[in-house]
């Protein structure tokens with residue numbers, strides 16, 4: 001009697017089963033983890049992967065920005081544990097050795113090559129929207145293409161300002177320094193019970209953009225000619241920031257029309 005082998009839940013043409021290699025907890029809600037990289041996996045900094053976990057009979061899929069540099073042998077992701085979230089609840093038990101499905105293709109259009117010109121690259125992130133910029137800022141081509149790189153990370157509380165050590169060390173990497181760009185790191189908190197830590201801004205990105213505090217802190221004006229802007233994270237922040245930029249004459253990049261900003265909504 002012949003028995004047919006069980007059909008895999010996911011086509012191996014679509015995704016491969018990779019393995020979690022390390023997990024780092026930044027806070028009780030924020031974590032980064034690494035997985036092995038599917039053979040031949042290609043991505044452009046700023047893109048996201050689609051990850052799958054098997055829960056009972058079902059495979060759940062979610063999008064996660066890749067934070068790693070393209071040259072790294074593994075893939076890294078930066079996540080927040082959403083209370084009651086189907087996928088992230090499952091990741092509570094995440095540990096090295098656990099299997100994780102990774103789709104073989106990378107996705108997304110929030111990449112620096114969307115900009116055909118510009119001098120200053122502004123990267124505006126709320127919460128885990130920081131992730132793609134960790135990858136973009138490790139790309140030597142970005143340090144060559146722009147004169148100034150300005151990262152703005154806005155979180156509820158200061159302990160959520162992840163990746164500080166990596167970020168502050170970037171200008172001392174020879175392959176990045178060779179590009180000649182200057183990096184400015186602006187951090188802002190919105191719910192700290194005490195006053196913001198010295199050097200940090202206080203308030204939402206939208207408020208800091210509207211009242212000029214971001215430009216003052218960077219020492220750079222946001223203009224149609226010079227500024228190119230990427231926004232990632234909370235969709236309401238993106239909608240409101242878009243509106244503020246529109247009022248100042250900046251426009252989104254479209255397929256055939258060069259513009260000044262690109263966005264990635266996380267939900």
Ligand SMILES: Cc1cc2nc3c(=O)[nH]c(=O)nc-3n(C[C@H](O)[C@H](O)[C@H](O)COP(=O)(O)OP(=O)(O)OC[C@H]3O[C@@H](n4cnc5c(N)ncnc54)[C@H](O)[C@@H]3O)c2cc1C
Nearest residue numbers: 062063064065078079080082085086087088128131266267
């Ligand atoms: C293109 C893209 C890239 C993404 N990249 C990341 C990433 O790098 N890191 C990451 O943590 N999430 C990312 N997300 C969100 C991620 O795909 C999941 O939605 C999230 O992890 C929650 O999954 P869940 O099943 O637990 O809850 P879901 O049912 O998917 O979400 C429940 C609710 O949680 C909130 N929420 C979801 N994601 C976030 C978030 N990141 N920060 C704050 N609130 C959130 C929203 O209110 C959402 O409606 C991305 C989403 C998209 C579309």
Ligand SMILES: NC(=O)c1ccc[n+]([C@@H]2O[C@H](COP(=O)([O-])OP(=O)(O)OC[C@H]3O[C@@H](n4cnc5c(N)ncnc54)[C@H](OP(=O)(O)O)[C@@H]3O)[C@@H](O)[C@H]2O)c1
Nearest residue numbers: 080082126127128154155156190191204205206234236237
């Ligand atoms: N981070 C936590 O400690 C915490 C605690 C409990 C639950 N959660 C849950 O975890 C998930 C993720 O939370 P998160 O804090 O990473 O993401 P988030 O809610 O998107 O907040 C990240 C940052 O974005 C700001 N922001 C929110 N809406 C904005 C808007 N319209 N314009 C401009 N800025 C805006 C927030 O400011 P504001 O503070 O002003 O909103 C905060 O500084 C959510 O589902 C949340 O319910 C998080």
